Amino acid sequence: MRAFKNAILCFGYILIALYYSCENEPYDGPLTFDTQLSCSDTSDLVDTALNNFLDSDSSNFADNCLAYKAALEEQLLVCPESFDEISELINDLNNCEFSSFFQVDFDNDTYLSLSAEAHIGNGKLTITGRRDNEDFQIILHQTTEGTYQLGTEGFGGNINTASYFPDVTSNESWVSVSDGNEIMGEVTVSYINYSDLRISGTFNFTGTNNNETKAFTNGIFINIPLTKDDEFFALYDGEEYIDSSILGILIENEMTLVIIIFSEIDSINMDFNIDVNTPPGFYNLRLISELPRAGFSGNDDFYYYGNGTLTITAHYVDAKFILGTFEFIAELENATPESYTITEGRFCINYGL
Known part of the structure; x- marks a missing residue:
């Protein structure tokens, strides 16, 4: 006991x-x-x-x-x-759910990144996968879903690239470069979710390094976290429109989206009025009050109305995000001058914040 x-x-x-x-x-x-x-x-x-x-x-x-x-x-x-x-x-590692993924095969092995991210800014989409000092980076001069070639000169003279850096602390890299005529691979952006800010797709490319080549195959990125900047670019009469700030607001019971792009020059501003429910598509800008419409203040004395086109590439109302391109003639009869030519316009804007 x-x-x-x-x-x-x-x-x-x-x-x-x-x-x-x-x-x-x-x-x-x-x-x-x-x-x-x-x-x-x-x-x-x-x-x-x-x-x-x-x-x-x-x-x-x-x-x-x-x-x-x-x-x-x-x-x-x-x-x-x-x-x-x-x-x-x-x-x-969180709960090990299959939430995001960046992987590619090369040298008879499979590379799996420990972190990955994507970013839209300056008219480019950059996708990065990292593991310790190893980096993969894809740079596309397109920011929408689609299939894009690497190594060849594309729209605007830009070349899309994919690169592998075995050690980011050194100068060694394998890059999908050519003389501008040879296709070195392709990237397919199959899915961009601007509401949840995620991106998915596939890729493959041939990288060059000191006249040697290396094949990167079966590349895949799934649900990579996406960030984006407010962005605006346009030329007026061949001069770059330098913006100082961008304002996107909802008016008229939140049914109309007004985008105002303020210039570094006080007397010059540009604006767009768009129905908040306008889906992606091609639209005419006219000298009438119907939406969508555009305007341009070329000086202190006159407000000019846009006559041209607007292409909305992506518009996510819940996420309050809109992406598009435009060109128009800003016209006003009997004004001095009577018109301004707006070209190469593009925007990527978070509004209503």
């Missing part, structure tokens, strides 16, 4: 010790107390799990991610000196 009581007492002490150790431990993940592994052992397991995770594709991404996360949690228990570093790695 005494032995039994002593056993119960010892068991109680163990429970108390476990209780206080759990209370003092900030990590909320699973705890295992029967492990006999050393810190070195768990580090080896983590390395193996990480290699499997980096070799993942869309079919086994979640399983390999969960296995890697479990190995890190095991390592966390026996390597307290690396608690902060390991905890950060675990937190970065």
